[in-house]
Amino acid sequence: MTHPTSDQLQQAFTQLSERARPRDDCPEPDQLWRARTGQLSPRATRRIVKHTVECGVCAESWRLAAELEAGRERPMGRVIPFPVPLWTVAAAVLLLGILVPIFGPHLWRPVTSIDRGEDLERIESELAAQEGLSRADFHLRWNLEPAQKNLIRYELHVTTEDLFHVLVHETDLVEPEFKVPENLLGSLPEGAAVTWRVTAVFEDGSRTSRVFVTRVQ
Amino acid sequence: MLETSSSHQAPPADWHRDDREPAVRQADDLAWEAGAPASSDLESLRRELEKAVTRICPTWLSAQSDDLVQMSLMRVVEQIRNCDEHRSFNASYLRRTAYCALVDEIRRVRSRREWSTTDESGGDHPLEGHGPDPEQRLIARQIGSHIRACLTGLITPRRVAVALKLQGESAPEAARLLGWSLRKTENLIYRGLADLRKCLSQKGLSKERGAL
Structure with a gap:
């Protein structure tokens, strides 16, 4: 009997995360980060790893931490010198020229099913894409799709592009719109990007957010 | 009745200087002194997060990956702003904070998502996924x-x-x-x-x- 390879097992294990939900006993994200970066005791780390066996969301978060750490460690744009004889390049190109017309159609199969999570409620901007707004009429408008009866309010957080200067912070908006006072935009130059985050708050205390960027005309 | 709070604040007149040469460098230096991360650090953090999310997140979540990254960055900035202490934030701290915000967001999105099929454990959902077949x-x-x-x-x-x-x-x-x-x-x-x-x-x- 042929046994599965480690890669096959790894792939199947990873797929478990795709439809996972968080559990009540999930460790704090900070604990996951500290475990993956070696800042926790081995004992505490082992406890967290045991949890990731049973929790697909935390398993995914572990891999996310590993990716971020790997990104930090990987030097960007590093070129490794590797002398390649010219004839090998020519041979590879020739081989590709022969194989691609024969096997090409079988090599690239279109992905037939992509789930983009359309069933989740989503906040959409009512402003046209790339539409800028004049500072005299910086009227932000949005919509919740599909409409939710249990929506109780919106929160709006408007900042400059660097996210550091808060222009507006409203926490009890009933209507899906807000006009930013002109005096708050006075110092922004033409074309400056304004970042605005809308959060819809529901009766059960849950929330959903979306971030948009609009330029000052 | 819900508590209402709102605050409006005009940004400093010179926040937007975009001539990348000495002005931005000086602004970044000042930001660091004030305990804020430099814009280049945030930008580099954004790139790192985007890459990691793109590689890790499943297809259904990838449609929201931009939002996840942006929201986690906003939370980083909010957290830094709310910090009373005068301190500087190094790249490692920013990365950790952004990671925590990102995982929170992913958990929030995943817990809100409604599935057509559930398994007995209430955990994973074996009948859905992405792939050709x-x-x-x-x-x-x-x-x-x-x-x-x-x-x-x-x-x-x-x-x-x-x-x-x-x-x-x-x-x-x-x-x-x-x-x-x-x-x-x-x-x-x-x-x-x-x-x-x-x-x-x-x-x-x-x-x-x-x-x-």
Whole structure:
């Protein structure tokens, strides 16, 4: 009997995360980060790893931490010198020229099913894409799709592009719109990007957010 | 009645200087002195997050990956702004804070998402996924469930070592994190994988059956 390879097992294990939900006993994200970066005791780390066996969301978060750490460690744009004889390049190109017309159609199969999570409620901007707004009429408008009866309010957080200067912070908006006072935009130059985050708050205390960027005309 | 709070504040007149040369560098320096990260740090953090999310997030979440990254960055900035202490934030701190915000966001989105099919554990959902063939998706999900069941049956040290292996960690990395010697860790991985394969075979999962 042929046994599965480690890669096959790894792939199947990873797929478990795709439809996972968080559990009540999930460790704090900070604990996951500290475990993956070696800042926790081995004992505490082992406890967290045991949890990731049973929790697909935390398993995914572990891999996310590993990716971020790997990104930090990987030097960007590093070129490794590797002398390649010219004839090998020519041979590879020739081989590709022969194989691609024969096997090409079988090599690239279109992905037939992509789930983009359309069933989740989503906040959409009512402003046209790339539409800028004049500072005299910086009227932000949005919509919740599909409409939710249990929506109780919106929160709006408007900042400059660097996210550091808060222009507006409203926490009890009933209507899906807000006009930013002109005096708050006075110092922004033409074309400056304004970042605005809308959060819809529901009766059960849950929330959903979306971030948009609009330029000052 | 809900508590209402609102605040409006005009930004400093010179926040927007975009001539990247000395002005921005000076602004970044000043920001650092004031305890804020430089814009270049935030931008670099954004790129790192985007890359990590793109590589890790499943297809259904990738449609929202931009939002996730942006929201986690906003939370980083909010947290820094709310910090009373006068302190500087190095790249490592920013990365950790952004990671925590991102994981919170992913958990929030995942817990709100409604599924057409649920399994008994209330955890994973074996009938949905992405890929070209629904039957293959179903099989892959079932294999994953069997792997998890088999892992749960392993003795704890082997389970932990194999779990890290399946997460893509190398043996030296696993040894470092778990506080074991490399030799011991490799041994646990080897024996653990053997147990896992044996368990899967007993469940009828092998290459011959076409499942793996």
